[in-house]
Amino acid sequence: MVLRLLLRYLANNEQLIERMAESYPMRRAAQIVVSMTYRFKNIAQERGLHDMSPERFKSFMEYFRNNLKQEIEGAKQELKKKP
Template sequence: MPLRVLLRYLMNNEQLTQKLAESYPVRRAAQLTAYVFHRGKELGEDGVEKLRQSDVVNRVQQEAQQSGQRASKFTSTFKRELQEGFKDINDKIKKDR
């Protein structure tokens, strides 16, 4: 509890805050933080650009279209076979009557 009071006092002391902000360690920490942030952003943008330039996105889209075509072909074949199966069953039922 006394530590909280002391820290609150130090944080609310404008002169102390100003001196700390102007000190070398705090300025250097801010510089390094900004460098790491911007470097990470730059690397991320480069990665996205390389991904766009590579043909990976187009290949994924083509594979998705092909799998969609395979799925629609399967669906149509299944539907046709099911209809033929029901038709055969109806014909057998009619013959038995």
């Protein structure tokens, strides 16, 4: 409850928000987000993912998740093998 009140106060403090928005880390984070958005959009268009049906997208994400899990497990096995 106290945390919620504190966050609400900070979010409504216009001067604090202005100073944070002008800070280098915030500007850089925004630049990175925009850059990644455009990169992913271009990749999706190149691979034809932007016109996928919901079912095909769901199966693609499932395949991606399984592949990611396998890679993580493989990396764990490699780390265990190293002395």
